[in-house]
Amino acid sequence: MENPTTSKVVLLACGSFNPITNMHLRMFELARDHLEDTGQYSVIKGIISPVGDAYKKKGLIEASHRVEMARLATESSEWITVDSWESQQSDWVETSKVIRHHYEELLAREHNRDDVDTIKYTKKRRIEENYIASSVHHRKRDGPQLMLLCGADVLESFGIPNLWKQEDIAEIVGRYGLVCVTRSGGDPHKFINQSDDLWKYRKNIHVVHEWVTNDISATHVRRALRRGRSVRYLLPESVVRYVQEHSLYSAESEQKNADVVLAPFQKYSDASTSG
Numbered sequence: 001m002e003n004p005t006t007s008k009v010v011l012l013a014c015g016s017f018n019p020i021t022n023m024h025l026r027m028f029e030l031a032r033d034h035l036e037d038t039g040q041y042s043v044i045k046g047i048i049s050p051v052g053d054a055y056k057k058k059g060l061i062e063a064s065h066r067v068e069m070a071r072l073a074t075e076s077s078e079w080i081t082v083d084s085w086e087s088q089q090s091d092w093v094e095t096s097k098v099i100r101h102h103y104e105e106l107l108a109r110e111h112n113r114d115d116v117d118t119i120k121y122t123k124k125r126r127i128e129e130n131y132i133a134s135s136v137h138h139r140k141r142d143g144p145q146l147m148l149l150c151g152a153d154v155l156e157s158f159g160i161p162n163l164w165k166q167e168d169i170a171e172i173v174g175r176y177g178l179v180c181v182t183r184s185g186g187d188p189h190k191f192i193n194q195s196d197d198l199w200k201y202r203k204n205i206h207v208v209h210e211w212v213t214n215d216i217s218a219t220h221v222r223r224a225l226r227r228g229r230s231v232r233y234l235l236p237e238s239v240v241r242y243v244q245e246h247s248l249y250s251a252e253s254e255q256k257n258a259d260v261v262l263a264p265f266q267k268y269s270d271a272s273t274s275g
């Protein structure tokens with residue numbers, strides 16, 4: 001049964017997922033436990049959104065493979081899903097726009113649910129229209145919240161000059177909210193403290209401490225694969241099989257986009273640091 005005192009949350013993780021690792025999946029579990037422990041939130045869904053090919057990061061293999069691996073990895077999860085909308089766009093989509101897209105989808109889904117509920121309700125009890133309208137309004141206010149889920153490296157990347165637009169950071173953190181999982185070497189609390197912009201929105205930033213030092217990274221996995229080393233237990237078994245079947249990640253694939261001088265996400269000229 002839904003607890004009426006908690007806010008429903010959908011977690012959205014954006015990244016290359018090149019390939020998806022066990023740590024990406026663990027990040028969702030850690031975030032859900034952390035938010036639900038506060039007694040204020042109930043996490044209803046997790047969305048993995050792999051970036052499109054136009055991101056042009058070095059070594060980024062085709063989105064179709066990355067999406068498929070993420071699908072295999074989440075097959076057994078009851079709440080983590082994969083969404084390919086971002087990966088199918090021909091141009092790179094800034095993260096703020098990806099969040100906006102998913103938020104609109106959530107609202108549309110809620111709206112449809114409200115419509116169905118309203119019809120059922122009217123049929124059953126024939127309550128006056130204005131009462132129904134007010135209950136629909138109430139539900140909207142209590143609709144799910146969308147939060148961006150990321151590792152501490154992404155939060156700290158907010159401080160890299162010309163990487164993120166200041167208004168995008170304000171929108172992501174101020175309007176939606178952020179759940180940030182610690183990663184070895186980083187100190188998100190210190191970073192938030194040193195940034196005036198982030199400090200302003202500190203109540204919307206949930207830092208989740210990962211006590212088990214776990215530095216699995218996709219970079220490490222790709223390196224092991226091109227050296228013919230085992231990646232078992234770093235990735236879900238189904239993903240290990242997929243990588244083998246399609247002979248993914250070689251010295252050659254690591255050179256993809258190596259000649260791209262400035263990738264699209266590095267091209268802002270009007271951006272400034274997060275303060």
Ligand SMILES: Nc1ncnc2c1ncn2[C@@H]1O[C@H](COP(=O)(O)OP(=O)(O)OP(=O)(O)O)[C@@H](O)[C@H]1O
Binds near residue numbers: 027149
């Ligand atoms: N070990 C980890 N601990 C915490 N967060 C992580 C970890 N690995 C990945 N993440 C987070 O998962 C999201 C997607 O990550 P991404 O696809 O860039 O993986 P990555 O392992 O950092 O990749 P790469 O090594 O290719 O840069 C990011 O928010 C990233 O910070």
Ligand SMILES: NC(=O)c1ccc[n+]([C@@H]2O[C@H](COP(=O)(O)O)[C@@H](O)[C@H]2O)c1
Binds near residue numbers: 094154265
């Ligand atoms: N300005 C922006 O919106 C911006 C800048 C850099 C990275 N990103 C996003 O952050 C994620 C980072 O992923 P990687 O760490 O794999 O590069 C990607 O989803 C990327 O689209 C967004």
